[in-house]
Amino acid sequence: MSAPGIVVAGLRKRYGPTLALDGMSFSVRPGLVTGFLGPNGAGKSTTMRVILGLDAVEEGTALIDGRPYRSLRHPLTHVGSLLDAAALHPGRSGRNHLLWLAHSQGLAARRVDQVIEEVGLASAARRKAGGYSLGMRQRLGIAAALLGDPPIIMLDEPFNGMDPDGIIWMRGFLRSLAAQGRAVLVSSHLMSEVQDTADHLVVVGRGKAIADAGVAELIAAASGNRVALRTTAGAHAMKVLARAGATVAATGRDTIAVSGLPADRIVTVLNESAVPFSEVSAHRATLEDVYLDLTREAVEFRAATPTEVRR
Amino acid sequence: MRVALHAEWTKIRTVPSPLWLLVGTVAATVALSAGATSVVNCTASGCGGDTTKLSLMGVYIGQALVAILAVLIVSGEYGSGMIRTTLAAVPRRAIAFAAKAITLTGVVAVGGTVAVLGSVLAGRLVLPDLGDQALSLTNGPAMRAVVGTVLYLILIALLSLGIATAMRDSATSIGIVLGLLYIVPILVQTISDPYWQRLLQKIAPMSAGLAVQATTDLHSLPISPWAGLGVTAAWAIAALSVGGLLLRMRDA
Ligand SMILES: Nc1ncnc2c1ncn2[C@@H]1O[C@H](COP(=O)(O)OP(=O)(O)OP(=O)(O)O)[C@@H](O)[C@H]1O
Ligand SMILES: [Mg+2]
Numbered sequence: 327m328s329a330p331g332i333v334v335a336g337l338r339k340r341y342g343p344t345l346a347l348d349g350m351s352f353s354v355r356p357g358l359v360t361g362f363l364g365p366n367g368a369g370k371s372t373t374m375r376v377i378l379g380l381d382a383v384e385e386g387t388a389l390i391d392g393r394p395y396r397s398l399r400h401p402l403t404h405v406g407s408l409l410d411a412a413a414l415h416p417g418r419s420g421r422n423h424l425l426w427l428a429h430s431q432g433l434a435a436r437r438v439d440q441v442i443e444e445v446g447l448a449s450a451a452r453r454k455a456g457g458y459s460l461g462m463r464q465r466l467g468i469a470a471a472l473l474g475d476p477p478i479i480m481l482d483e484p485f486n487g488m489d490p491d492g493i494i495w496m497r498g499f500l501r502s503l504a505a506q507g508r509a510v511l512v513s514s515h516l517m518s519e520v521q522d523t524a525d526h527l528v529v530v531g532r533g534k535a536i537a538d539a540g541v542a543e544l545i546a547a548a549s550g551n552r553v554a555l556r557t558t559a560g561a562h563a564m565k566v567l568a569r570a571g572a573t574v575a576a577t578g579r580d581t582i583a584v585s586g587l588p589a590d591r592i593v594t595v596l597n598e599s600a601v602p603f604s605e606v607s608a609h610r611a612t613l614e615d616v617y618l619d620l621t622r623e624a625v626e627f628r629a630a631t632p633t634e635v636r637r
Numbered sequence: 638m639r640v641a642l643h644a645e646w647t648k649i650r651t652v653p654s655p656l657w658l659l660v661g662t663v664a665a666t667v668a669l670s671a672g673a674t675s676v677v678n679c680t681a682s683g684c685g686g687d688t689t690k691l692s693l694m695g696v697y698i699g700q701a702l703v704a705i706l707a708v709l710i711v712s713g714e715y716g717s718g719m720i721r722t723t724l725a726a727v728p729r730r731a732i733a734f735a736a737k738a739i740t741l742t743g744v745v746a747v748g749g750t751v752a753v754l755g756s757v758l759a760g761r762l763v764l765p766d767l768g769d770q771a772l773s774l775t776n777g778p779a780m781r782a783v784v785g786t787v788l789y790l791i792l793i794a795l796l797s798l799g800i801a802t803a804m805r806d807s808a809t810s811i812g813i814v815l816g817l818l819y820i821v822p823i824l825v826q827t828i829s830d831p832y833w834q835r836l837l838q839k840i841a842p843m844s845a846g847l848a849v850q851a852t853t854d855l856h857s858l859p860i861s862p863w864a865g866l867g868v869t870a871a872w873a874i875a876a877l878s879v880g881g882l883l884l885r886m887r888d889a
Contacts, residue, residue, distance in 0.1 A: 378725045380889040396728040400640075407725060413718030415652055422651035430644035430726040470722070 330391050331355045331509040332405075332478060337376055337386035339369075339533075346372045347383065348533035354511045356477065359504045361524030362513040365621050369533040370513040371409065374482050378407060390478065400431045406471030407480040411463035411487070416456025420447060420466045423455055424473060431474050441469040446495075460487030468499070479503055480511045485519045497523045517617040527613075529620050536620050544616050553589050555582045556605035557596075566599040567592065583609060641727045641736035649710070649740055658706040659748035662790075663755060666699030670756035674763045684764060689779045689852040692760025693786050696847070699752050700793045704814045707741055707797035712807040724889045734802065734881050741794050749790035753783055778852035785849030785866055792866070792873040793818070796842060799876025803883050817872075818843045835859040842872040 332354040339347035347369050354360045362370050375381040377388045379395035388395070390404055398404050414423055424438040442451045445465040450458065455466065464484055471479055484500075485493055500523050504510050514520050520527075527544060529537040537544060557563045560582060564574045572587040584592055589606055596603055649655050673694040677684050714720040727733040757774070774780050796817075801810040821841035828834050838844040838859040848858050848865030855861070860868065 375721070375889070378721075379728045380721055380724055382888060398728065401728055402726055409721055409725075410718050413722055415648075415713065415717060415719060417652045417654065418648075419651070422647070426644045426647040426651065427722070427726055429647045430640055430723075432640045 329353065329389075330477070332377060332388070332390060332480070332511065333392075334373065334377065334388045335386055337373065337383050337388065339372055339376065339381065339383045346533055347376070347386075350386070350530065350534050352528045352535045352538045354478070354480075354509045355526070356509045357504055357507050358525040359500050359510045359512060359520075359523050360526045360528060361520035362511055362528050362530065363515065363517060363520065363617060363621075364513075364530035365515055368515075368530045368621075370515075370530060371482055372533075373530075374407065374409060374480055374511075374513070377480065378405070378409075400474065402427065402431045402476060403474035404476055405478045405480060406474060406476040407482075408464070408467035408471045408484060409482045411460065411467040414455040414458075414463065414466070417454055419452050420455050420458065420462075420469075421451040423466065424469055427470055427473055433473065437473060437475075441472045444472060445469045461489060461492050464488060464492070464496075477507070478509045478511075482513050483515075484512060485514060485516075493519070517614045521613045529617060531621050537616075541613065545611055545613060547616075551588060552583055552585045552609040552611075553587070553592055554605070554607050554609040555584055555592065555596075555603055556580055557582065557601060557603035559601050559603075562599070563596060563601045563603065566595055566601060570595045638732055638736065641732050642739060644726065645736045645740040649744060654709060655706055655744065658702050658709075659744065662699045662702040662706070662748050663752040665702060666695030666752035667755040667759050668695065669698050670695035671759035671763055674760045677764065679765050687851060687853045688760065688764060689782045690850040692764075693753065693756055693782060693850050695752070695756050696786055696790060699749075700790060700818065700843070701815060703745055703749070703790050703794050704797040704818070705811055706745070707794040708801040708807055708810045708814065710737055710741060711798060711801045712805055712810050715805040716807060721889050730885045731881065734884055738795060738798055738877065741798055742791050745791050745794040746787060749787040752790075753786050757783060776852075781862060782850045782852055785862060786847075788866060789846045789849060789869060792846065792869045793842070795873040796869075796876045799873065799878070799880035802880030803876070817841075839865075840868060842869045845869055 334353065335351045337347040337350040350369060350373055364370055372381065376383050377390070377395060390398060395401060395405065421438060421442060424441065425435060428435065428438050442448050445468050447462065447465050447469060450462055455463065458466065464487060468481070468484065471481065484496055488496060500510055500512060504525070512520060512524070521541070524541060526540050527537065528535050539547070554577070555563065558580055560576060560580060563582060564576070567574050567584055567587065570587060570591070572592070573585045575583045577583045587595070589608060593606055670692050674688070674692045677686065677688065677691065711720070714723060724730065724733060727736070774783065797810070797814045800813050801807070804810045804813065821837060822844055825834050825837050825844070828837065845860050845865040846869030848860050849862040851858055851862055
């Protein structure tokens, strides 16, 4: 058998003048939560629609356990997905929504009641879905994704509309799905939503993956051998360090980021030139920094101020 | 296919609107038919005119409700975005589409039969016994009219399903279907040339299809009863083909 999980390779997709996908490639492996991150319009939802065989691409392939989605028999037993929690008939109860989906896969009503319990929707299941809050709709969508007990789960922005309790529940839930050996792909445009949950990150911008690595790996790469220096004699320090071969940048009123020199060399250089300093420490990037760095170029609809992007 | 059909059946029976539209179809059809028959003047020798056709007159209204029911089955899903859930569950689109068409056919067959038999019954109650034999179902042409009218309603439903799948939007689709059904008969009134009048009546889905209700004076019809229903069937097949093809070709 070919690679388990999802393998996306070289997807290209155009909507009129917009190039939505431009060589999107990555894979989603069993047993891991893969965060699918990118700014608005980066192509996350489009990629998921392509994986599900809903939208056709001009180039590239998206395979589920080595097979195209459209060739799967009872596809919901291979991939469970949630694209849009609002995509419901408002007059149908949550339970009946799950029931028709179950019937479409040859599953019995008993399975419907199981997943309703699992997502904590039992008390509302027989009410019309039109009256559900966004958080309840998300839970119903998750229940639908779980219905076929699939080895692959794909959720588009599942944290949207969830209250803090719901977010905590969702994080634990995603972890437990991966712990059961499932491949889990979760999109978000906020690093903060996935950083404590994901094992692996695929960061996308302008229709392609710009980073595809483990969380620890990404942090290490971005931290580099950067050293944070605190000094009141900033200008002088930057001059001597640059002369010693370091790359320097002021990061605050009295802080400087230094790279290209190890910390002990930096201390020696500063002492030799009698530059006063109060702190030298290895700089550790946060995932948020990594993400903002990676996507700075790719943000299509930049908010008025960077802090707003950061939320 | 079996599971796709099961899913569509579960969908249609778990929301209230299809049932209400069917009940409305029956009520409107029977009411208009009864109204139409109550204004005939019968004498001891007969009622004059085509009483079978008259007592099935209610489908003029009933078909509109059937068309709305059919349109909402697909365009409702496009409106909410649920069509993507449907096509993710049943990714082979020909099967997904066929499941909808078959379910709709079954539902309209039942509703249409009730509506048509109700109309016949109303006609018999309204018309004096001795007046007319035309409403007996043992009478060949009357039987053909009754069965043909049920088939006509099914064809109108399938025509509407095809159009709605192509157009996706409820309002646009309902507008097109009702236009196709009702504008042509109005247009015919404004045309003075009898050749063009008859041609239009031969090719329009409603006037051609309802020729199947005629039981008297068959030579003066613009098109024979079964051929007329065939024209409506051709419309339905054309709409289903276009809708089905677009469903397969386009992004969901
Ligand atoms: N059906 C469509 N028709 C036209 N353009 C589309 C369509 N779907 C997506 N696009 C365009 O494709 C690009 C990618 O959109 P997509 O929805 O995949 O982004 P996203 O990463 O999911 O963004 P968000 O975080 O806002 O959900 C955008 O420029 C979008 O406007
Ligand atoms: Mg999106």
